[in-house]
Amino acid sequence: MKRLLCPVFILLAGVLVAFSSLAIAADNTKKSLNKIIAAMPQNFPPHYSIDSSGQPTGFAVDVMNAIAKKAGIEVSYDIKENWRETQGALKSGKAHVIPNLGISIKRKEFAIFTTPLEKFHISIFVSKERTDLKNLADMKGIIVGAVDANVGARLLAKRTDLELRIFATFHEAMLALLSGRVEALAYPESVTWKSSRKMKLDGQIRVLAPPLKTIKRAIAVRKDLPELLKRLQVAMDGFIGSTAYKEIYSKWYDADRPIWTADRFLLIALVIMGLIVVGFAGWPLINRVRANAWAQLAEDGSQATERNEPFRSLTSKLLSIYVPLVTLAAVVLFLYLEFLFYQKERDQLISSLNNVVTIQSPAFQAAAWEYDVDQVRQLLGEFLLLPHIQGAVIYDTAGEVMGQVGDIKTEPEIPEFRVNQTLLSSYQGVKEPIGRLVMTVNSKQIWLRVYEHLQVNAIILLVLLISLITSTLFAVSRVIGRPLLQLRNAIEQTKLESVRTPVQWESGDELGQVVRAYNEMQEKEEAAKNEVREYQENLENLVDERTQELEHKSTLLEAVLGSINQGLVAYDNKLMLIISNKRFQEIRDVPEEMTRPGSAFIDWVRFDAERGEFEDGDPEKVVHQKILQAEKFVAHSFERKRPDGTIIEVEGGPLPNGGFVSTFTNITERKTAEIKLSDAYNVISDSIDYAARIQRSVLPDDALFSSLLSDHFVLWEPRDVVGGDIYWSRMWGDGFLIILGDCTGHGVPGAFMTLIATGALDNALSDVAGGQVAELMQRLHQLVQVTLGQYGEKGESDDGMELGICYVGPDMENMIFVGARFELYLVQDGAISIIKGTKKGIGYHGIPHNQVFEEHEIVNLADKSFYMTSDGLVDQVGGEKNRMFGKKRFRNLLLEIQDQSMKDQRDRLHQSLTEYQGDQTRRDDVAVIGFRVE
Known part of the structure; x- marks a missing residue:
C-alpha cells in the first residue's frame, strides 16, 4: 500500500x-507588460507628430496614453522616420505596439488588433488647376504619387493603367504634386487635409470622389502578446464614444478654431460689463463734483463763465465715459489675443521649418552626392510652393552654391527662422559632410492673418460702439422725453403768438441750461436784427472787397499759366476760347488777338491753313475738316512738324461740359537727340556684326570635319549676334581633336571668352604631347586662369568655361574623352549612356591651379554615335508649362533620331528646340555636336 x-x-x-x-x-509576464514600447512615425498628422521640444504628440498618442493609463501601463515611444521602419520595429520585436494602424490582411501576419478606434478614407488628391480630373475614372494614363508603406501605395500598385511613383515622406509627395512631377496623390484624406493646412497649402488641392478605400484603424499589438491585447481591450471598453475620446478627437480633427469663439465673446462681455458698473458707481461722485463747481460759480456771480460752459448733455456724458473705456478695453484685449495668436503661429512655423528640413535632407543628400545641379535646383524650386519660405540654398563642401531660390541674403527676423543643416553621406558606416542646406522663412503670412484678424476686430469694435451709442440714446430719450415735450410746446406757442415770453422751467440739469439759453436768445434777437441792418449798410464795401479778391485770384492764375513751360489753350462747347497762356502764343506763333478769351477756334484754324501749317489742299476744306474733328471733343495726342522745321507735341482731352483743353510742347531738341541715339546704335550694331564675322572666322571649317569623320553635324546658334559657345577641331599628334566649350556669359562678354579660350587652346597644344588628353585639359585650365588673373589669392575674375574634349586615335578604333563639368552622350543599338566628366570647370577662381581631369576611353567606335551639347539647349524654357527642355527630353530625342543621318538629326534637333521654345526668348547660346567614326 x-x-x-x-x-x-x-x-x-x-x-x-x-x-x-x-x-x-x-x-512575471504581467509585470513585464506594465512598461511597453510603442513605435510611431515622426510625421503623420493628426495621428503622429513631434512638438517643438521633440516629444511625441498627436491623436494616436493621446488615445494610447488614455487607454494605457486605464490599463495601468506605462508607455514610452520609439520615433521612426517613416511607416516602413515603424512596422519593422513591431515585426522585429523591438516594439510592443503601434498605437494606431490600419487593419489589413497583410498586417495581420505580424500583428493582432484591438477593436477599431476609428476609420477614414484613402482618397485621391489633385491640384485645383487640373480641372480635367473629376473622378477616379479620369486617372487612366496619369502619374500618381504615394508614400512608401502606406495603404494607398499598395492599392495603386495593383493598377496597370497608371504610373505609380513612391516617395519617402508625405512632404515630398505633396511638393511633387504641386510642382507637377506627379498628377495625383493617394493618401489618407483626414491626414492630407490636416498636413496641408499646417503647410498652408490646403487652398491649392482638392479631393476626387469616391475614395479608393475606407480603412479601419486600431491598436496593433505584437502577435506574440495576446495578454497585452486583452488588457488593452478591457481598458478600451466604454472608452470609444466617451467624453474623453470626443475631446481628443475634437482636438485633432476639428478645423482650426475661428477667430471668434464663445469663450472669447464671454471674456469681452465681462470686461465691458465691468467697465459699465465702474462708470455707474462713479457717476454720483462726478455729479457731486459738478454741483459744487456750479455753486461756486453762482456765488462768484460769474454768469459769463456759466454761459461759456460747454453744453454737456446726459447722453454726451454717458458716452464720454463708456465709449473711451469700452474702446480702450477692447483694443487692449484684441491686441493681447493677437499677440498670443502670433506667438502660436510663430512656434508652429519654426516647428514646420525644422520638419521640412529634416524630411527633405535625404533627397538633397542624394542630389549633392551625385553633384546633380539640376536635381538640386528642382528640389529647391519646389520649396517656393510653401508660402512661408523666404529662401533656400545648397552649398557643396567647398562652399560653392549648387543652387538657390528666393532671398538668401536678407537676415531672418529671428535666428530660429533660419536652419543650417549639414548634409551627410554614409559609406561603410562612416558619415562625412557633402554639403549644407540653409533654409529661411519669414512671418509675412502670419502678419497677413493678424491683419485680417484686426480688420474683423475693428468691425466688431465698431458694432459694439454703435450698439452702445444706440442703446444710450434710446435710454436717455425715455428718461427725459416728457420734460423735453413740455419745453417744445412752450417754444412753439411763443413762435405762433410772436410774443417773446420766457419759458417757465426751472431745473438744474441740462434741460435747465437749454431753457436759459433760449431765453437769452430771445433777448438777443433784437440785437441781431440791428447787426443785420449794419451789414446791409456795409454791403457795398463787402462787394468791393469780393471783387478785389477775384481780381487777385485771376492775377494769380495768369502767373501760374505763364510759369509753365508748355503752351495751354482751352475752348468751350461752342469752340470759343476760354483761356490761354503766353507760352502758347510763343510756340504756335499766332497773333495776340487770337489768344484773347472769346476768340473763335475757326479763326485760328483758318490762320494756320493760310500760312501752310497743314497738308496741301483747299484751305476752306482743311478748315471744315479741322472744325468737324474738334467738335468731337475727344482725347487727342499727336506730333506735328511745322514749316520752319520745329516739331511740336500736342496732347489734350475733353472738358466736363463740352469743349476741350490742349497743351503744346516744343520737342525739337528731343527728336534731334533721338536721331543721334539711333545713329550711335547703328554704329555699335555694325561693330558687333563685324565682331561676329571675326568670331566665325576662327571656327573650324566644315571640310575638316568631313575629312576626318564618317558623318557629323554642328548646331551652333548664339543667343545674340556673337556668343560664348565654341567648337573646335584640329589634328594633334597621330590623331585629331573634337572640342565643344561653353564659356561664361553670352553676347560680347561670351565672345571675348571664346577668343581667350581659342588662344589658350593653341598654346596648350604646343605645350602638351599628342594623346595626353587629361594633361591638355589641365594645361588649358592653367593658361585660362593665368590669362584671367585667377592664379593666386588676389584674382578678382571668376569667369571660365565648361569643356568637352574627344581625341580620336590614329587607328580610328578608340577615343579618349575628358570633360570639365561636361558630358558625352553615347548612342548604340537603341540605348543611350552618359559619360560624365570631372565636376570642375576650366578657369574660375576657386578651382585649384593643378586640377586633375579624368580620362575615359571608348573602344570599338563602329556603330556608335557621339554627342556633346552646351547647356543652352537643355536649359531653354518653353512648352505648355513653361519648363526647361531638360536632359531627359534631349536623351529621348537622341534615341528617336539615332537611325537618321547626322544632317537630318541636326534639322530635327533644331526643329524640336524651335517648337518647344515657342514665344519664349532664347535664354543662352546653343551648341551641339554629333559625329560617327568608322
Whole structure:
C-alpha cells in the first residue's frame, strides 16, 4: 500500500510545482507588460507628430496614453522616420505596439488588433488647376504619387493603367504634386487635409470622389502578446464614444478654431460689463463734483463763465465715459489675443521649418552626392510652393552654391527662422559632410492673418460702439422725453403768438441750461436784427472787397499759366476760347488777338491753313475738316512738324461740359537727340556684326570635319549676334581633336571668352604631347586662369568655361574623352549612356591651379554615335508649362533620331528646340555636336 501511495504523492507534488511555475511566469509576464514600447512615425498628422521640444504628440498618442493609463501601463515611444521602419520595429520585436494602424490582411501576419478606434478614407488628391480630373475614372494614363508603406501605395500598385511613383515622406509627395512631377496623390484624406493646412497649402488641392478605400484603424499589438491585447481591450471598453475620446478627437480633427469663439465673446462681455458698473458707481461722485463747481460759480456771480460752459448733455456724458473705456478695453484685449495668436503661429512655423528640413535632407543628400545641379535646383524650386519660405540654398563642401531660390541674403527676423543643416553621406558606416542646406522663412503670412484678424476686430469694435451709442440714446430719450415735450410746446406757442415770453422751467440739469439759453436768445434777437441792418449798410464795401479778391485770384492764375513751360489753350462747347497762356502764343506763333478769351477756334484754324501749317489742299476744306474733328471733343495726342522745321507735341482731352483743353510742347531738341541715339546704335550694331564675322572666322571649317569623320553635324546658334559657345577641331599628334566649350556669359562678354579660350587652346597644344588628353585639359585650365588673373589669392575674375574634349586615335578604333563639368552622350543599338566628366570647370577662381581631369576611353567606335551639347539647349524654357527642355527630353530625342543621318538629326534637333521654345526668348547660346567614326 505504501509503495502504491508513493508515486501518487510524487505526481501530485509535480503538478503543484508546475502550476506554481506557470503562475509565477504569468505574474512575471504581467509585470513585464506594465512598461511597453510603442513605435510611431515622426510625421503623420493628426495621428503622429513631434512638438517643438521633440516629444511625441498627436491623436494616436493621446488615445494610447488614455487607454494605457486605464490599463495601468506605462508607455514610452520609439520615433521612426517613416511607416516602413515603424512596422519593422513591431515585426522585429523591438516594439510592443503601434498605437494606431490600419487593419489589413497583410498586417495581420505580424500583428493582432484591438477593436477599431476609428476609420477614414484613402482618397485621391489633385491640384485645383487640373480641372480635367473629376473622378477616379479620369486617372487612366496619369502619374500618381504615394508614400512608401502606406495603404494607398499598395492599392495603386495593383493598377496597370497608371504610373505609380513612391516617395519617402508625405512632404515630398505633396511638393511633387504641386510642382507637377506627379498628377495625383493617394493618401489618407483626414491626414492630407490636416498636413496641408499646417503647410498652408490646403487652398491649392482638392479631393476626387469616391475614395479608393475606407480603412479601419486600431491598436496593433505584437502577435506574440495576446495578454497585452486583452488588457488593452478591457481598458478600451466604454472608452470609444466617451467624453474623453470626443475631446481628443475634437482636438485633432476639428478645423482650426475661428477667430471668434464663445469663450472669447464671454471674456469681452465681462470686461465691458465691468467697465459699465465702474462708470455707474462713479457717476454720483462726478455729479457731486459738478454741483459744487456750479455753486461756486453762482456765488462768484460769474454768469459769463456759466454761459461759456460747454453744453454737456446726459447722453454726451454717458458716452464720454463708456465709449473711451469700452474702446480702450477692447483694443487692449484684441491686441493681447493677437499677440498670443502670433506667438502660436510663430512656434508652429519654426516647428514646420525644422520638419521640412529634416524630411527633405535625404533627397538633397542624394542630389549633392551625385553633384546633380539640376536635381538640386528642382528640389529647391519646389520649396517656393510653401508660402512661408523666404529662401533656400545648397552649398557643396567647398562652399560653392549648387543652387538657390528666393532671398538668401536678407537676415531672418529671428535666428530660429533660419536652419543650417549639414548634409551627410554614409559609406561603410562612416558619415562625412557633402554639403549644407540653409533654409529661411519669414512671418509675412502670419502678419497677413493678424491683419485680417484686426480688420474683423475693428468691425466688431465698431458694432459694439454703435450698439452702445444706440442703446444710450434710446435710454436717455425715455428718461427725459416728457420734460423735453413740455419745453417744445412752450417754444412753439411763443413762435405762433410772436410774443417773446420766457419759458417757465426751472431745473438744474441740462434741460435747465437749454431753457436759459433760449431765453437769452430771445433777448438777443433784437440785437441781431440791428447787426443785420449794419451789414446791409456795409454791403457795398463787402462787394468791393469780393471783387478785389477775384481780381487777385485771376492775377494769380495768369502767373501760374505763364510759369509753365508748355503752351495751354482751352475752348468751350461752342469752340470759343476760354483761356490761354503766353507760352502758347510763343510756340504756335499766332497773333495776340487770337489768344484773347472769346476768340473763335475757326479763326485760328483758318490762320494756320493760310500760312501752310497743314497738308496741301483747299484751305476752306482743311478748315471744315479741322472744325468737324474738334467738335468731337475727344482725347487727342499727336506730333506735328511745322514749316520752319520745329516739331511740336500736342496732347489734350475733353472738358466736363463740352469743349476741350490742349497743351503744346516744343520737342525739337528731343527728336534731334533721338536721331543721334539711333545713329550711335547703328554704329555699335555694325561693330558687333563685324565682331561676329571675326568670331566665325576662327571656327573650324566644315571640310575638316568631313575629312576626318564618317558623318557629323554642328548646331551652333548664339543667343545674340556673337556668343560664348565654341567648337573646335584640329589634328594633334597621330590623331585629331573634337572640342565643344561653353564659356561664361553670352553676347560680347561670351565672345571675348571664346577668343581667350581659342588662344589658350593653341598654346596648350604646343605645350602638351599628342594623346595626353587629361594633361591638355589641365594645361588649358592653367593658361585660362593665368590669362584671367585667377592664379593666386588676389584674382578678382571668376569667369571660365565648361569643356568637352574627344581625341580620336590614329587607328580610328578608340577615343579618349575628358570633360570639365561636361558630358558625352553615347548612342548604340537603341540605348543611350552618359559619360560624365570631372565636376570642375576650366578657369574660375576657386578651382585649384593643378586640377586633375579624368580620362575615359571608348573602344570599338563602329556603330556608335557621339554627342556633346552646351547647356543652352537643355536649359531653354518653353512648352505648355513653361519648363526647361531638360536632359531627359534631349536623351529621348537622341534615341528617336539615332537611325537618321547626322544632317537630318541636326534639322530635327533644331526643329524640336524651335517648337518647344515657342514665344519664349532664347535664354543662352546653343551648341551641339554629333559625329560617327568608322
